[in-house]
Amino acid sequence: MGLYAFVAKTKKVSRPHGSRVPSQKSGRFTSNQHPQHHSHVLIVRAAPVVPVLLGPRIPRRNGSDAERDRWARDMCILFKPWRSPSELLSDAADWYLRLQHILPLLESNDRTVIENMSLMAEGKHARDA
Incomplete structure (x- = not known):
């Protein structure tokens, strides 16, 4: 989880x-x-809650290479099961490649949340542009 x-x-x-x-x-x-x-x-919990993420905004998935890498790192932190930070990136040196490896292993609900987070970030970027 x-x-x-x-x-x-x-x-x-x-x-x-x-x-x-x-x-x-x-x-x-x-x-x-x-x-x-x-x-x-x-x-x-009897019914799951929607976690509220505080702090810097979630980067855009379709932004610059650096922004895409930060987005992939954030998604790995939030959705990949881990106990120590070293388990997050392991052998892969690239966050985006690591995320592409774990996405098929995630539950469909987690993939839906990731997609919704990405759409929210894109919408906020378009609004502020």
Whole structure:
């Protein structure tokens, strides 16, 4: 599950002080080293939410080569499953090629969100031009 789907489908909830750590793995952070392993659990939302992305705007997919590369990097960060940043680019030295490799592996819903994000970025660029 990529970062976008993780945020859309799960919620972090603090456990009451003194309550036991769940004996089963569901809901717990997977690493005992996680700073919130004993104080929080993850729950699956009843209905997914739409994550709000804060920060710099998503670049255009059809912009300059540099803009296209930043767009591909952002899509990899949001939709490719990863635990450490080194897993994102791996052997490929080019973000766009990496994204082309993972796009067929994504769920159709994720591909639809990527397409919608791209259309929004193109529309904002056309509006501001």
